[in-house]
Amino acid sequence: MTTPAAVLWDLDGTIVDTEPLWMAAETALAAQYGATWTEEDGLGLVGNDLMESARIIEARIDSGLTPEQIVAHLVEEIVVAMRRDLPWRPGARELVHALADAGVPQALVTMSYREIAQPVVDLLPFDAVVTGDSVTHGKPHPEPYLAAARALGVDAASCLAIEDSATGAASADAAGCVVLAVPHMVSVPDGPRRRLRTTLAGLDPAGVAALWSGA
Known part of the structure; x- marks a missing residue:
């Protein structure tokens, strides 16, 4: 064989x-800017390139952040969570x-x-x-x-x-x-x-x- x-x-x-960690970080970021981010929104990003995901997130939450800033924020949140538990x-x-x-x-x-x-x-x-x-x-x-x-x-x-x-x-x-x-x-x-x-x-x-x- x-x-x-x-x-x-x-x-x-x-x-x-890690997908629930990403969704939690995305939801929290949206809430900071008075926007709503649903589970369906998060599922739509599963497997995506991070910069593309950031552009989609910004179009939804209108934070004024650049895609690079959104990615940096999310990466920091996930790194902290991953260091705590795998x-x-x-x-x-x-x-x-x-x-x-x-x-x-x-x-x-x-x-x-x-x-x-x-x-x-x-x-x-x-x-x-x-x-x-x-x-x-x-x-x-x-x-x-x-x-x-x-x-x-x-x-x-x-x-x-x-x-x-x-x-x-x-x-x-x-x-x-x-x-x-x-x-x-x-x-x-x-x-x-x-x-x-x-x-x-x-x-x-x-x-x-x-x-x-x-x-």
Whole structure:
């Protein structure tokens, strides 16, 4: 049974359950300016490039802040929350370690900035890291996944990407990856090179190889 040349991991909602932290920070920011930010608004940003999300937030709350200022504020809030607690998603941490033990190269591919990703990077054995502040075009553009594959010295088409959002899955699709979608806060539509699971709990390298072989 063949295995992917590498496994490329999304972060938010896939490895750690940070989406509620982002939504809380967005809601609090909107409240500072007398605006309302709903759960539906927050869900609409899941998987997005942070600067694009900031532009959407500003159009809604009319704070007078620049997108850069909004991103800086949100990043600071999430960093504080991540340093306090890492809300791991079921099975994700265990699968990263198991794949590393099996010799499968892995990269983190996240639209969160490096400062946010660092606590996770410090604890998990990734061979490469691509963050939102290291690319020109964020998800759903293919650049993040292409950059990760390039950093690992493999073809993106030979990689399995693990994602929880439609935006992230679209990015991996566009790069040519096979996508393992594990929806969490938002739904992810099926596709010809997609595999859907409800959880990563119980998934091991043999299971990953089986998913890959069926792609």
